[in-house]
Structure formats: structure tokens, C-alpha cells
Amino acid sequence: MKWFKLALFPLCLVPLALLAADGYADNLGANPIEVITHSTGTWTLVFLLITLCITPLRRFTGINGLIKLRRMLGLFAFFYACLHFVTYFWLDQFFDWPAIVKDVIKRPFITVGFTSFMLLVPLALTSTNAMMKRLGGRRWQWLHRLVYVIAIGGVVHYLWLVKKDLTQPLIYAAVLSLLLGYRIVHRWRSSAARAKPSALSPQATQA
Amino acid sequence: MLIKKPADIPSSEITDQATYQSRRRFLLGSAAAVATGLALPGMASTPPAKRFADLRKSPLSVAETPNSLQDITSYNNFYEFGTDKYSPAKAAQGLRTRPWTVTVEGEVKHPKTYDIDTLMRMSPLEERIYRLRCVEGWSMVIPWVGLALGDLIKQVQPTSRAKYVEFISLHDPEQMPGQRSRVLQWPYIEGLRLDEAMHPLTLLAVGLYGEVLPNQNGAPLRLVVPWKYGFKSIKSIVRMRFVEQQPVSAWTRANAEEYGFYSNVNPEVDHPRWSQARERRIGEFSKRKTLMFNGYAEQVASLYRGMDLKKNF
Numbered sequence: 001m002k003w004f005k006l007a008l009f010p011l012c013l014v015p016l017a018l019l020a021a022d023g024y025a026d027n028l029g030a031n032p033i034e035v036i037t038h039s040t041g042t043w044t045l046v047f048l049l050i051t052l053c054i055t056p057l058r059r060f061t062g063i064n065g066l067i068k069l070r071r072m073l074g075l076f077a078f079f080y081a082c083l084h085f086v087t088y089f090w091l092d093q094f095f096d097w098p099a100i101v102k103d104v105i106k107r108p109f110i111t112v113g114f115t116s117f118m119l120l121v122p123l124a125l126t127s128t129n130a131m132m133k134r135l136g137g138r139r140w141q142w143l144h145r146l147v148y149v150i151a152i153g154g155v156v157h158y159l160w161l162v163k164k165d166l167t168q169p170l171i172y173a174a175v176l177s178l179l180l181g182y183r184i185v186h187r188w189r190s191s192a193a194r195a196k197p198s199a200l201s202p203q204a205t206q207a
Numbered sequence: 208m209l210i211k212k213p214a215d216i217p218s219s220e221i222t223d224q225a226t227y228q229s230r231r232r233f234l235l236g237s238a239a240a241v242a243t244g245l246a247l248p249g250m251a252s253t254p255p256a257k258r259f260a261d262l263r264k265s266p267l268s269v270a271e272t273p274n275s276l277q278d279i280t281s282y283n284n285f286y287e288f289g290t291d292k293y294s295p296a297k298a299a300q301g302l303r304t305r306p307w308t309v310t311v312e313g314e315v316k317h318p319k320t321y322d323i324d325t326l327m328r329m330s331p332l333e334e335r336i337y338r339l340r341c342v343e344g345w346s347m348v349i350p351w352v353g354l355a356l357g358d359l360i361k362q363v364q365p366t367s368r369a370k371y372v373e374f375i376s377l378h379d380p381e382q383m384p385g386q387r388s389r390v391l392q393w394p395y396i397e398g399l400r401l402d403e404a405m406h407p408l409t410l411l412a413v414g415l416y417g418e419v420l421p422n423q424n425g426a427p428l429r430l431v432v433p434w435k436y437g438f439k440s441i442k443s444i445v446r447m448r449f450v451e452q453q454p455v456s457a458w459t460r461a462n463a464e465e466y467g468f469y470s471n472v473n474p475e476v477d478h479p480r481w482s483q484a485r486e487r488r489i490g491e492f493s494k495r496k497t498l499m500f501n502g503y504a505e506q507v508a509s510l511y512r513g514m515d516l517k518k519n520f
Contacts, residue, residue: 029282030274030277031282031487031489091492094492094493099484099485106482107480107481109480160480161480163343164390164391
């Protein structure tokens, strides 16, 4: 898993590298800032969803080591979110803070996007082993359940910004529903198992 | 009139390379600091195409530098050919623009079906350099070639009952793959009040940059209403109907709260989801302030005197 993780790290940088290469070759089209904004936003969502895949994947495959990838993937989601945010206030708005504040307050899709980004910050800050210890497992886990809210916020941000064609954001919404739905079902099943331990196999009770 | 053999491009008609590249360099300079670093583009080479001869210059043209042909023909909103802006340049290549007829009907004394080539000879073609402002917040300057819609209207003579003109685009999912999706109700429909349609600025465009209109820009015939958001300037027109009732345009039908009948460019009336106060001119880095009626207030503000532009958005 350690080697896999080492190999995965540069792979996670490929989207940025491709974007940079396209930029260098002037392949970003007539509106490069729009392309950069959309690309960094898209990859934030993709990494959020990949991060949320880890737990179900771990349960399905039984490969517990997958959990070791989750922090890195989550931090990459944060990394692309930072690039997305920097693109917005630098390239798109060019540090026009009054306009940015107005946008954040007045435009629901920016409000929800900005809020989700702000909520990501404490998760990134408490992602170290030391912070995990300091908070204690239970509290840490509670805090990091914010990722569900953040992912929903991210998809809503996308849904609310498109002009008409909802196909793309709905794909993200479908994947997210699947991932969150899985968690609800799993939770419901394991609490049912706890309530009636006799009715289920001992394995299920342990989960 | 069309001259089919390629001719030299009059230097007055194209963006001077130095200007074009200096704008690009500005963008480059600002963005180079970002990890993505944008490189200087090579000038797009344009294949020889059908050029118009003897184009009249128009006093209605703006003095601003037009966007490059490359930008104008590669970044298009034309949902008949896909909902992203880069699809139409490819997907529209299959559109057959000849033979093509435009039917003018409804409340007119002389309804008629025009052959596109007859229509193009109806009055001398002019070059009109106009600003174009998209409802999404970007803009371009485009050197259109066309004739005033008013010239056509004078020929067909609207009756006293004609209050509006309804424009209808080609509906042919075979040639227009985007129409296989129901993202909008097809065919695309737009409308203007008769006085808006008669306004000297309102153009029927058949070309740009001195050449026949590329398919992705709405060939063979499109409307250009420069003081309104771009989607009002309907493309690939096959029918115009003079009517008494206000037409319902495709975008109003899709979302009446966001896209009204008038859709005049107005920095003070925001789109419900985003601000319209500023715009990004394609090729520029910083946003610029959006002008009332897209900078055409002097010519068109009188059309809307006494109207509440917030209500009639």
C-alpha cells in the first residue's frame, strides 16, 4: 500500500499538469480563465467523490489498507478546491474584494460553493496524526463527517451555476447519492443488527 | 455578391497582428505567474473562403478592435450543435447551407419565400463592427457582414396588425445533432417588437470578417441585435412571422424567470443567479464594466422610454 500510495501521488497531479500543458501550448481556447475555473472545480468534485469511495470500497474488497489513501485523496480535493478558489478571486475577479463579498452573499451558487470550501479548511487542518490524537478519535470523526455536507454543497454549487444543460452536474449528483445512500443503508443495517443480534450472523454484528 | 475565387484580404478588414498579439501578451503576462502559464498563440491560418467584394463600411460600426477570427469561430453558443462552446465549431460542419430558403409570412402584404442568394442581393451588403454581449458574462467585438433587417421588412410591408416579428431556426436533428437532446424546445424561436426589428442597428448577418458566415456562427443567415444579450440573435433562420401577439422565445420557454422577452443588456438588472455589472471581453484579462444597452443607449434607449426595465427584463 505504501508503494501504491507513492505512485498515486503523482497521478493525482496529472489533471493539473495537463491543464498547465494546455495552457503552455495555448490550448485553453478563447476563454482560458473559464476553462481553468471549470477544470479546477471539476477535479475538486472528482477528488471529493473518490475520497468518499474509499470506505465502501474497503468494505466490498476487504482491503483495509485502502484507508491509508483517504487522507491524501481528501487533501487533493482540498488542493484543487484551493486552486479553484484562487482562480476565482485572482484570475476571474482580480482581487475585487467588494465584488467578491457581494457575489458570496448574493449569488446562491457562490454562497454554497464558498461555504463548502470554508468547511474544507478545518478538515485539512485537522488531517495530521497529531491533530487526530489531540481531538480524539470520536470527536475527529464527527468533525470529518462534514465531508458529506461539503460534497453535497459542491454538487449543488455545480447544479446552480449551469445555464441549462444539467447532464454533467446530475452525473455527479447521482454518484454522490449512491455513495451517501450506501452509508445510510449500511448504518441502518448495522443498527438493525445491533437491535436483533440473534437474527443475524455474528459477522454482521461485528461490523 | 459572391466571388468564388479566393481574394487577398484587405488589410483594413483584419485585426492587425500587433494589436491582436499585444492583447494576448497582456493576458499572457498576467497569467504566466499562475502555474498554468498561457503561451503565445500562433495566428490561426484561415483557409481561402468565399469573400465578399465591395463591402460598404457602416457609420454604425464601433471603433473597437475586433476579436480574432479564431476566437469568433471557436467559442460559440449554438445549442443545436451541443451545449458547450467548443462543440459547434466541429459539429456544425455538417450543416448544409445551400439550398436555403427563408419564408416571410404572417401579417404582411407581400409574404414571400426568399432564396438565400436572392435575399443577400436585396440591398448592398455592409460591414458592421458590433459589440456582442453574452448573457453569461463574456463579450466580443465582431465584424459582421449583412444587411439591415429593416430593408427586408420594407419589402414585405407589415400590415397594421403586425406588432412583433417571430424568428424561427432550422429544425433538423439530422443536421443539428444538439436537437436530439431536449435541452431546449426545438426549433429555436426568438422575437422582436416591430420597432426593434425596424431599428437601423438590427442586422441580418450573412458573413463575418469579409467572408461567408461560418456554420458555427449561424450560417447562412442570422440575426444580430447588438444591444440585446447574444441569445436574442437567432441563428440559421428559416422563417420570419409577423404577428400580433408577443412571441415566446426558446429561452423564455425554458426559464421565464431568467430570460425575458426583451433581454436588453443592462448592467443594473442582474441575472437571477449572477451579476451583469461586468463582463470579460474575450482576449482580455480584466473584466470591464458592462454598458447600458451594450453601449448602444444613445441609439436605442428611446425605444424603451417609460418602461420599467427591471420588470421588462
